[in-house]
Amino acid sequence: SRRLTTLDIARRKADGGKIVALTACHAQMARLIDPHCDIVLVGDSLGMVMHGLDSTLPVTLDMMILQAQAVMRGTARALVVVDMPFGSYEASREQAFTSAARILKETGAGAVKLEGGAHLAETVAFLTRRGVPVMGHVGLTPQSIHTMGGFRVQGKGPDAPRLLLEDARAISEAGAFAIVLEGIVEPVARAIASAPEVTAATIGIGASPFCDGQILVLEDMLGLSERIPKFVRPFGRLRDEIDAAVRTYADEVRSGRFPEEAHTYGERRGPPQE
Ligand code: KIV
Numbered sequence: 375s376r377r378l379t380t381l382d383i384a385r386r387k388a389d390g391g392k393i394v395a396l397t398a399c400h401a402q403m404a405r406l407i408d409p410h411c412d413i414v415l416v417g418d419s420l421g422m423v424m425h426g427l428d429s430t431l432p433v434t435l436d437m438m439i440l441q442a443q444a445v446m447r448g449t450a451r452a453l454v455v456v457d458m459p460f461g462s463y464e465a466s467r468e469q470a471f472t473s474a475a476r477i478l479k480e481t482g483a484g485a486v487k488l489e490g491g492a493h494l495a496e497t498v499a500f501l502t503r504r505g506v507p508v509m510g511h512v513g514l515t516p517q518s519i520h521t522m523g524g525f526r527v528q529g530k531g532p533d534a535p536r537l538l539l540e541d542a543r544a545i546s547e548a549g550a551f552a553i554v555l556e557g558i559v560e561p562v563a564r565a566i567a568s569a570p571e572v573t574a575a576t577i578g579i580g581a582s583p584f585c586d587g588q589i590l591v592l593e594d595m596l597g598l599s600e601r602i603p604k605f606v607r608p609f610g611r612l613r614d615e616i617d618a619a620v621r622t623y624a625d626e627v628r629s630g631r632f633p634e635e636a637h638t639y640g641e642r643r644g645p646p647q648e
């Protein structure tokens with residue numbers, strides 16, 4: 375079966391079916407989630423997940439491309455979208471195209487994602503008219519942590535609802551096939567998701583059930599991350615499982631119970647165990 379495209383995502387929105395998205399940053403995880411996801415995002419959250427960074431700001435285009443290549447090898451069905459990292463697209467639409475072209479050429483991914491509202495609509499239009507499918511990302515945009523003054527939910531305050539809707543509409547009208555809505559209070563997220571002028575599929579993360587789809591950071595929903603935001607449900611408990619497995623391994627190596635006969639090559643040197 376062929377890989378999903380941005381057109382399939384648009385069709386899913388038109389049909390009213392929910393769009394399932396998760397992040398992945400390496401091949402093994404990507405292979406496990408591919409059968410269940412419509413979109414696999416190589417998010418710049420890999421800076422925290424893989425590299426222990428405090429924010430996504432230090433993530434480079436080379437880091438994104440390397441992990442996107444791995445995720446492409448691990449997937450066959452899902453549409454793979456790759457985050458454009460901080461500093462790779464904001465300076466000009468030409469800079470954005472050069473970075474996006476590297477991503478598409480070097481990874482084979484089907485789309486890029488960039489953070490920002492109305493001020494980036496011109497860039498989104500420039501990319502989409504030149505063959506680069508774009509996913510937008512509005513609301514809480516982690517690459518703007520310094521100007522936002524921390525990770526805080528968006529849409530509060532008198533002008534915020536109107537401005538957020540304008541951001542989403544501008545990115546949608548510029549040609550984005552989908553928009554991540556992150557950390558937005560429910561009434562505003564709902565208004566954006568149901569606005570007829572927002573034709574792009576809305577993919578929520580901490581942005582209410584009214585979006586056309588949902589996305590979470592894989593390691594958060596698996597229960598691997600140490601701290602998770604309020605909007606994440608831990609669907610798994612991998613941290614506990616890994617801790618238990620590694621603890622048992624360490625105990626058995628130290629006590630000599632591992633490796634056993636079954637794990638040993640060649641002739642037995644010790645006395646038979648039967
Ligand atoms: O980097 C990321 O993981 C993201 C998603 C949370 C939307 O941008």
Ligand code: NA
Pocket residue numbers: 417418419430457
């Ligand atoms: Na991101």
